[in-house]
Amino acid sequence: MANKEIAKGAEVQLKDVPETMLWTLHNRATEAMRSDRVLTDPKAVEIYQAINYDYERSFGKADPVHALRSIAFDQAIAQFLKQSPDGTIVNLGEGLETQRFRVQDSKALWLTVDLPEAIQAREKFIQPNSRHQHLPLSALDRKWLDLVTKDKPVFITAQGLFMYFPQKEVSTLMQDIFQTFDNCHLMFDTIPRWFSKKTTAKEGYSLTEHYVAPKMPWGINRNEIKSTLARWLNNQVTVEDIGYPSFKRGVGWKIFTALSRIPILRRITATIVKVSSNKTT
Numbered sequence: 001m002a003n004k005e006i007a008k009g010a011e012v013q014l015k016d017v018p019e020t021m022l023w024t025l026h027n028r029a030t031e032a033m034r035s036d037r038v039l040t041d042p043k044a045v046e047i048y049q050a051i052n053y054d055y056e057r058s059f060g061k062a063d064p065v066h067a068l069r070s071i072a073f074d075q076a077i078a079q080f081l082k083q084s085p086d087g088t089i090v091n092l093g094e095g096l097e098t099q100r101f102r103v104q105d106s107k108a109l110w111l112t113v114d115l116p117e118a119i120q121a122r123e124k125f126i127q128p129n130s131r132h133q134h135l136p137l138s139a140l141d142r143k144w145l146d147l148v149t150k151d152k153p154v155f156i157t158a159q160g161l162f163m164y165f166p167q168k169e170v171s172t173l174m175q176d177i178f179q180t181f182d183n184c185h186l187m188f189d190t191i192p193r194w195f196s197k198k199t200t201a202k203e204g205y206s207l208t209e210h211y212v213a214p215k216m217p218w219g220i221n222r223n224e225i226k227s228t229l230a231r232w233l234n235n236q237v238t239v240e241d242i243g244y245p246s247f248k249r250g251v252g253w254k255i256f257t258a259l260s261r262i263p264i265l266r267r268i269t270a271t272i273v274k275v276s277s278n279k280t281t
């Protein structure tokens with residue numbers, strides 16, 4: 001089905017973790033609206049402007065972090081598609097991500113796996129079609145693994161998702177993924193332990209006086225990532241700590257980038273990780 005023109009004033013009823021798709025949309029779309037943007041994403045802007053929601057009241061001033069994260073994921077998917085143009089891309093917890101509009105391809109199959117209420121919100125703005133399918137399932141429900149072909153390479157993304165799961169759920173999901181697919185990449189972002197603790201503390205992590213972020217129980221420091229994943233996945237994988245793309249605008253980001261180069265501080269920053277099965281082509 002063709003994508004419908006988006007009418008303004010759309011209502012989306014989201015709470016808990018699904019509501020956070022509006023936080024990342026806020027950050028991505030606001031970046032895409034700047035004249036000095038690092039991310040071009042007219043579809044995100046269209047959706048952002050259509051939804052009747054006071055983004056700044058909940059999430060405060062927009063930040064480029066989620067645009068940078070999307071850039072890293074877009075680049076990795078584009079690279080995967082160069083090698084495997086008819087491969088499968090599975091976006092776990094995709095929310096209102098508009099990656100499929102930014103990364104051009106003509107053959108791949110894209111599967112969005114998100115909770116039913118999130119898919120309902122997504123379909124107000126983005127329609128599935130034969131090459132872009134929506135699966136209203138939890139990423140923790142292994143049914144989605146059965147729905148992905150095993151005879152093609154697969155690239156699985158989890159952008160802004162795993163931190164919301166308890167560690168045991170993350171490790172068993174990763175084990176099931178790599179046991180199911182021989183030729184597989186899994187890319188996700190992590191938050192450090194100190195940040196996870198902030199969100200799970202009694203008072204929670206308030207972005208503004210009107211919004212407390214949902215708990216993010218899974219935190220991992222960067223220096224622990226390779227050894228932890230090697231242990232969980234029996235050394236059957238290659239783990240790359242990709243990091244966030246560098247960003248030069250604004251004093252805050254310059255300080256963040258400089259501090260991230262100091263090894264002891266680097267450990268306690270967020271990052272982006274790509275895990276590939278050793279049989280990957």
Ligand SMILES: C[S@@+](CC[C@H](N)C(=O)[O-])C[C@H]1O[C@@H](n2cnc3c(N)ncnc32)[C@H](O)[C@@H]1O
Nearest residue numbers: 018020021024093094095114118138139159160
């Ligand atoms: C922070 S948003 C990220 C959305 C999108 N990936 C992005 O970067 O803009 C978290 C997303 O995870 C989804 N989510 C939460 N729990 C989930 C679960 N158990 N299975 C699949 N998706 C889930 C939410 O509905 C939401 O879309």
